[in-house]
Amino acid sequence: MAYTAMSGSGTTAGDDPLQTAIWRLRSRACWADAAALLEPTTADASLQRASLLVERCLYTEQGWAEAEDALRTAEAVAQSDEERGAAACERGQLAYAATLLGVRDRADEARAALGRAAALIPPGVSGRAVLDFRRGLLAENLARSPQAARAAYRRAHAGATAHADPLLLSFTWRHLAGLALRDGELAEARHGFSESLRIREELGYLVGTAPALASLADAESEPEAARLRAEAGRLFRLLGGVPTWLARQLARPAASA
Numbered sequence: 001m002a003y004t005a006m007s008g009s010g011t012t013a014g015d016d017p018l019q020t021a022i023w024r025l026r027s028r029a030c031w032a033d034a035a036a037l038l039e040p041t042t043a044d045a046s047l048q049r050a051s052l053l054v055e056r057c058l059y060t061e062q063g064w065a066e067a068e069d070a071l072r073t074a075e076a077v078a079q080s081d082e083e084r085g086a087a088a089c090e091r092g093q094l095a096y097a098a099t100l101l102g103v104r105d106r107a108d109e110a111r112a113a114l115g116r117a118a119a120l121i122p123p124g125v126s127g128r129a130v131l132d133f134r135r136g137l138l139a140e141n142l143a144r145s146p147q148a149a150r151a152a153y154r155r156a157h158a159g160a161t162a163h164a165d166p167l168l169l170s171f172t173w174r175h176l177a178g179l180a181l182r183d184g185e186l187a188e189a190r191h192g193f194s195e196s197l198r199i200r201e202e203l204g205y206l207v208g209t210a211p212a213l214a215s216l217a218d219a220e221s222e223p224e225a226a227r228l229r230a231e232a233g234r235l236f237r238l239l240g241g242v243p244t245w246l247a248r249q250l251a252r253p254a255a256s257a
Contacts, residue, residue, distance in 0.1 A: 022052075029207045029242045031056035032063070035070070043083045046074040050090050058097040059207065059243040067094055082127065085120030088113045089131050096134065100141055101245070107142050114138065129159025129168060136175065150179050170199040170208065174215055181219050189219040207242060210235035214249050 015023075018037060025034035031052045040046040050070040056063045071090055078084040092113035095106035114135055121127045136152030139145045153176050160168035177192025193216035200208045210232040217228035233250055241247065 022048075024204075026052060026055070027203070027205045027207055029059065029239045031059075032066075040070070040073050040077070043074070043077050043079055046070070046077050047083065047086055047090065050074040050087070054090050054094045054097070057094060058101075061101050061103070061244050064094075064098065064103065081120045082122065082125065085117045085131075086127050088117035088120060089127065089134060092117060092138075093134055096138060096142070107138075110138060110142070126159070126163040126165060129156045129163060129165065132156035132159060133168060133171060133175075140175070140179070146179050146182065150176065153179070166199050166203060167205065170196045170203070170205070170212070173199070174212060177219070178215065186219055190216065193219055206235065207239060210239070211243060211246055211249075214246060218249075 022034045022037055025031070025037075035049045035052040038045045038049040038052075040049050050067065050073070053063055053067040053070045057067050071087065071094060074090065075084070075087045078087050092110045095110035095113060098104050099107045099110060114131065117131050118135075121131055132152050133156035136149045136156060139152055140149035153172050156168065157172035157176065160166075160172055173192045174196035177189045177196065180186075180192060181189035193212065197209070197212040197216055199205075200212050213228045213232035213235070217225045217232065220228060229250060232246070236242070236246055236250065
């Protein structure tokens with residue numbers, strides 16, 4: 001089965017030692033070091049390496065050329081439809097990140113790549129849940145269609161539950177909660193943000209814990225919001241200001257509940 005960046009492999013006892021080492025580096029924002037542990041000699045290794053470097057772009061706004069090179073390698077060695085679809089999904093994520101972060105408008109490329117992935121990745125496999133989540137990101141942040149985003153996130157949430165992918169669940173909980181907060185559904189938002197934070201703390205996903213804390217703070221009232229925001233800021237500084245986009249969220253005043 002093709003590797004996907006949302007996978008939490010390496011997070012539990014008994015996992016492959018290489019995957020455990022990669023997870024520990026990745027969770028601490030050391031994507032380049034994690035990618036260096038992989039030899040891109042197989043489709044899975046090439047795809048995992050590309051996924052790590054694409055994720056680095058989204059979190060640090062750096063490393064675009066390296067991610068492109070790794071992605072081209074993954075595309076070249078893909079053999080099956082599922083592997084080609086997973087590579088297309090990563091291509092779409094890289095184009096999405098470049099558009100979202102204002103590097104270059106690649107929205108059309110992102111849509112085309114995720115559409116290609118949808119034609120190649122079979123229904124019911126774990127990669128389909130990742131694809132659904134990423135299509136939700138496009139709908140929410142590029143197309144400005146919260147209704148379409150919610151439907152995609154719910155499909156991804158169901159898929160992550162079916163395939164026992166806690167890391168992906170932490171993302172779907174957080175983004176569904178964000179839509180609930182936008183609609184003024186504070187109880188639903190707090191629940192989703194709390195679940196996302198709980199999962200990330202349990203997994204040791206340090207680079208994702210600060211965003212989870214900041215999101216929960218947006219749904220809380222004082223003084224709890226200030227406490228959560230301060231903890232998010234501490235982790236943010238500990239990781240050297242990663243993810244870069246969190247600085248803008250931490251600068252906003254807490255939402256009044």
